[in-house]
Amino acid sequence: MISLQNQIILITGASSGIGAACARIFAGAGAKLILAARRWERLQELANNLKEEFGVEIYLLHLDVRDRSAVEYAIANLPPGWSDIDILINNAGLSRGLDKLYEGDIQGWEEMIDTNISGLLYLSRYVVPGMVKRDRGHIVNLGSIAGHQTYPGGNVYCATKAAVRAISEGLKQDLLGTRVRVTSIDPGMVETEFSNVRFYGDHKRSDKVYQGLTPLTGDDVADVIFFCVTRSPHVNINELILMPVDQASATLVHRQS
Ligand code: NDP
Numbered sequence: 356m357i358s359l360q361n362q363i364i365l366i367t368g369a370s371s372g373i374g375a376a377c378a379r380i381f382a383g384a385g386a387k388l389i390l391a392a393r394r395w396e397r398l399q400e401l402a403n404n405l406k407e408e409f410g411v412e413i414y415l416l417h418l419d420v421r422d423r424s425a426v427e428y429a430i431a432n433l434p435p436g437w438s439d440i441d442i443l444i445n446n447a448g449l450s451r452g453l454d455k456l457y458e459g460d461i462q463g464w465e466e467m468i469d470t471n472i473s474g475l476l477y478l479s480r481y482v483v484p485g486m487v488k489r490d491r492g493h494i495v496n497l498g499s500i501a502g503h504q505t506y507p508g509g510n511v512y513c514a515t516k517a518a519v520r521a522i523s524e525g526l527k528q529d530l531l532g533t534r535v536r537v538t539s540i541d542p543g544m545v546e547t548e549f550s551n552v553r554f555y556g557d558h559k560r561s562d563k564v565y566q567g568l569t570p571l572t573g574d575d576v577a578d579v580i581f582f583c584v585t586r587s588p589h590v591n592i593n594e595l596i597l598m599p600v601d602q603a604s605a606t607l608v609h610r611q612s
């Protein structure tokens with residue numbers, strides 16, 4: 356197992372859910388964390404807690420991954436000692452709505468495409484060259500079961516996650532001959548702020564998504580990511596699907612009534 360002590364790990368979307376859980380597990384392993392998101396207070400609170408609990412070094416980035424020049428600037432201007440990123444976790448992402456495509460909210464589509472696809476591409480474009488130069492590194496992309504199976508109303512969100520899947524596969528091919536690794540983590544239902552964001556803050560609707568079943572938690576996903584990035588350097592886990600025991604496919608879920 357590879358030690359993560361003092362490795363520099365950049366996590367996008369670290370202010371909640373899976374990203375925050377990743378920050379915690381990697382802090383526990385002694386990594387140096389670069390945490391990025393738009394909600395600055397959330398990032399600060401998380402960083403303060405992790406510094407106090409684990410004594411780790413943390414650098415915060417107030418970053419909207421959709422802003423290409425902001426991403427370029429942030430990566431080019433990391434402080435001394437922070438620029439040699441070992442692991443990039445492209446986690447920032449969201450879904451908006453569950454409408455039929457022909458009735459869909461176009462602004463919501465753009466948010467998903469710009470965040471889930473363009474944002475992930477920008478981070479990869481500005482971080483991966485350094486990894487190639489150093490001949491070491493690992494990119495972990497958050498895909499989804501939605502990238503494997505399209506479900507009713509999922510249309511554009513599913514398309515963005517299918518794109519993430521293709522991007523991970525393509526990047527793996529392009530990195531052949533280097534020691535840089537690529538992993539796509541593709542979860543089913545994880546109880547985070549995800550559904551609340553999908554339904555624009557309608558808690559009644561988002562709570563229903565997880566009613567009567569035991570969903571995955573952010574910690575469950577972080578645990579699997581931790582496993583993937585700590586394998587021996589010659590091992591690449593290309594793609595990993597995980598889902599709750601109560602889920603069998605994107606749409607087939609067992610609920611207790
Ligand atoms: P959360 O809503 O809890 O977290 C999403 C994170 O993404 C937040 O930290 C948010 O931070 C960040 N984010 C969103 N938009 C931007 C942006 N434009 N720039 C920077 N950061 C952004 O959801 P999850 O933790 O569940 O989601 C994490 C990833 O996992 C997503 O890619 C999602 O698609 C994927 N996923 C989730 C599943 C689930 O069931 N929950 C299942 C499969 C995959 P902030 O708002 O502060 O910017």
Ligand code: 8X3
Nearest residue numbers: 499500501543544605
């Ligand atoms: C998140 C899981 O099934 O809501 O990607 O699309 S799902």
